[in-house]
Amino acid sequence: MSKKLNFLESSFCKAFRPPQLNLRIIKPSSMAVFAFVLFALFIVFAGVIYDLIVEPPSIGVEYGFGNERPVTILKGRLNSQYIFEGIDGALFYLLGSIGLILIDQALTKERREKYGKIMFYTGVGLFACSFIIIIFFIKLKVPGYLKR
Numbered sequence: 001m002s003k004k005l006n007f008l009e010s011s012f013c014k015a016f017r018p019p020q021l022n023l024r025i026i027k028p029s030s031m032a033v034f035a036f037v038l039f040a041l042f043i044v045f046a047g048v049i050y051d052l053i054v055e056p057p058s059i060g061v062e063y064g065f066g067n068e069r070p071v072t073i074l075k076g077r078l079n080s081q082y083i084f085e086g087i088d089g090a091l092f093y094l095l096g097s098i099g100l101i102l103i104d105q106a107l108t109k110e111r112r113e114k115y116g117k118i119m120f121y122t123g124v125g126l127f128a129c130s131f132i133i134i135i136f137f138i139k140l141k142v143p144g145y146l147k148r
Helices: 002-015 030-046 048-054 083-106 116-141
Strands: 060-064 067-071
Touching: 030 048, 030 083, 048 083, 083 116
Parallel strands: none
Antiparallel strands: 060 067
């Protein structure tokens, strides 16, 4: 049986000779891969798949005392969102992640001398601001959150 397969394989390769191509494999840099992963996480955290399936409005309207005002956070409903709410939440998650990356990079030996302090304090500031704003968003979404 193997002789028949070898004969078929050799006759097939003689009849259909594949072209000799000199293809180079493109290897992306580590920063390009990191940027792609960060962008993919932003898309997932923003809830783009939810937005495509459910098609919620981009912002809402709150009525009060005869006037309307725009709202970007759907208060009191944990299982639904406006489009801008998802983008805002993903943006602050992304800023917190970048803050943690800056803190990590500031503590390496190469960066400690020149820009270590600036990177460290910028990272701490980004992380702290994003943490505070995300907790504020959660308190708006879930009334009574973190209250005793």
